[in-house]
Amino acid sequence: MPEHGGNLRDAMRRYGEHDWLDLSTGINPHWYPAPPIAGNAWHRLPETDPALAQAAQAFYGAPRMLAVAGTQAAIQALPRLRPASRVVVSSPSYAEHAHHWQQHGHAMREVPYDELAAAVDHCDVMVICNPNNPTGAHVPAQQLLQWAERLAARGGWLVVDEAFGDTVAGSVAAQSDRGWAEGGALIVLRSVGKFFGLAGLRLGFVAAPLPLLQQLEAMLGPWAVSGPAQQVALAALCDTPWQGSMREQLARDGARLQALLARYGIASSGTALFQWWAEPRAEAFHEHMAQRGIWVRLFPRAARGIRLGLPPDEAGWRRLEQALQLWSQA
Numbered sequence: 001m002p003e004h005g006g007n008l009r010d011a012m013r014r015y016g017e018h019d020w021l022d023l024s025t026g027i028n029p030h031w032y033p034a035p036p037i038a039g040n041a042w043h044r045l046p047e048t049d050p051a052l053a054q055a056a057q058a059f060y061g062a063p064r065m066l067a068v069a070g071t072q073a074a075i076q077a078l079p080r081l082r083p084a085s086r087v088v089v090s091s092p093s094y095a096e097h098a099h100h101w102q103q104h105g106h107a108m109r110e111v112p113y114d115e116l117a118a119a120v121d122h123c124d125v126m127v128i129c130n131p132n133n134p135t136g137a138h139v140p141a142q143q144l145l146q147w148a149e150r151l152a153a154r155g156g157w158l159v160v161d162e163a164f165g166d167t168v169a170g171s172v173a174a175q176s177d178r179g180w181a182e183g184g185a186l187i188v189l190r191s192v193g194k195f196f197g198l199a200g201l202r203l204g205f206v207a208a209p210l211p212l213l214q215q216l217e218a219m220l221g222p223w224a225v226s227g228p229a230q231q232v233a234l235a236a237l238c239d240t241p242w243q244g245s246m247r248e249q250l251a252r253d254g255a256r257l258q259a260l261l262a263r264y265g266i267a268s269s270g271t272a273l274f275q276w277w278a279e280p281r282a283e284a285f286h287e288h289m290a291q292r293g294i295w296v297r298l299f300p301r302a303a304r305g306i307r308l309g310l311p312p313d314e315a316g317w318r319r320l321e322q323a324l325q326l327w328s329q330a
Contacts (some may be wrong), residue, residue, distance in 0.1 A: 011295045018293030021316050022163035022309075025297070026164065027272035028250065029312035032195025032236045052230050053205075055237040060190050062173035062207035066217055067225045067233075071163055071189040071204035072096060077219050078159065078187065079104040081212070085124035085156075090116060090218065092134060092303030094161060097127045113137050127159040131168055134299060134307040136270035141170040145186075148172070152184025159187045163204075166195035167250055176207035185212050194273060195246070196236045201229040211266045240275035247272075253310050260321060261308070264328040270307075278305040285327065292323045 008020055048067060056065045068074050074097060075094075079087075081103045089098045091110035091186040102108045111119045111131065115138070126147060131138045148158040165171050173188040180186065188207040193199035203225055206216060219226075236242075254272035261268045261275055279285050285296040285306055297307040311317045 008295060011290060015293075019112065021294045021311065021319055022313065023320070024295045024307075024309065025199070026271075026307065026309045027194055027199050028197035028240075028246070028273060029164050029310055029316075030246065030249065032232075032242065033241070033299065034198070034232045035235045037228045037231055041231055044227060046223050046225060046227035046230060048225065049230050049234065052234050052237075055234055056190075057203045059237045059243075060173045060188075060205065060207065061171060062190075062205075063177040064210060064213060065190075065205040066213045067230070068204050068206055068216075068220060068223050069226075070193065070202040071161065071191050071206075072202075073220060073224065074189055074204065074206045074216065075117075075161075076100050077216055079106060081215050082106070082125065082157070086122070087125040088116070088119045088123040089127045090129060092132070092299065093127070093129050094133045094163070097159075097161070098270075101125070101127070113139070113205050117143075117147075120150055121168075124151070124154070125159065126151060126155045126157070126288065127161070129161040129163070130170075131162075131164050131271050133161075133164055134274070134297065134303065134305070135276045136214065136274070138168065138170065141172050144172050145175055148175075148180070148184075152180040152186070155181065155183030157185045157187055159189070161189045163189060163191035163194050164271050164273060165190065167247060167254075173207045177209055180209060185209050187212065192233050192236065195250075196233075198232065198236065202233060203229045203233050223304075250310075256317075257308065259311060259323065260317075264324040266324075270288075274307050274309045276305055276307045280304070281314040282306055288327050288330070289323055292319070292326075294319060294323055 053065050075096050084105045087101045087106045087108040088111050093113055151158050176186045176188050185208055190205045192203045250272040257275050258268055266277055268277040270276045282304050289296050299305050311320055
């Protein structure tokens with residue numbers, strides 16, 4: 001399997017039982033306070049609550065949505081819903097996309113962001129993380145919709161992973177169910193785990209034309225999302241005061257992280273939830289931080305760099321700044 005952030009057990013095996021500061025995921029460290037779970041949620045088979053889809057459609061601005069056990073479930077299933085196709089995945093990107101399209105008989109190639117426009121007419125499926133994970137790069141919505149039209153005209157798909165899209169404008173989810181050519185589709189993936197800080201729920205949503213959502217639902221089978229996860233997510237999606245104050249806090253924290261890195265000579269980019277930079281000494285930086293109990297995301301190959309998430313508290317900010325100061329003096 002591709003490597004991911006949040007793998008603290010690996011950190012402990014390699015570096016010991018530190019009081020780890022985990023900055024490796026980009027998940028909001030100020031998670032939504034889950035309400036008490038009704039007892040029957042643990043007892044009943046988890047039929048999908050229509051109110052959950054309605055809340056998701058209102059929150060994400062999509063005309064139609066299917067709840068799935070994390071967007072990972074959709075990422076693994078979508079390649080199985082098409083015959084062998086020419087697939088382009090934006091690079092660098094969330095590694096699971098390329099991994100699963102490649103596993104299911106498709107001719108997959110990874111294409112840098114600045115070359116995607118030239119690749120649209122030479123593929124059947126294009127997969128883009130927007131904003132990108134790990135770099136934060138962003139393709140304007142109007143550009144994505146133009147690409148979607150060109151792909152759909154020949155029965156192609158544009159898959160847009162907006163897992164980190166809750167703190168930026170420019171979602172294309174509202175256009176996912178419009179009259180695409182037969183077989184063509186704009187498919188938008190949204191995650192409850194990132195902005196709400198609830199990765200443990202394993203809950204996400206897919207926006208797409210109805211026939212494709214029906215195929216995906218049939219493939220994933222009944223009871224795809226647990227009852228407790230549905231209850232917590234429904235509360236989070238409907239809590240507009242919490243959402244508004246959290247967006248403001250994350251905007252401040254994201255700017256603070258970028259400014260902190262700049263103070264020590266690191267020019268980064270990203271989103272309100274993480275910062276990224278191309279680091280020529282990526283392995284050395286990762287080792288430097290790990291030795292101080294700070295776990296960051298290392299990208300050692302084509303996208304050679306570092307991604308940092310937000311510290312959860314002032315003690316975490318101080319630890320990070322101390323480690324950065326020592327790194328700048330090395």
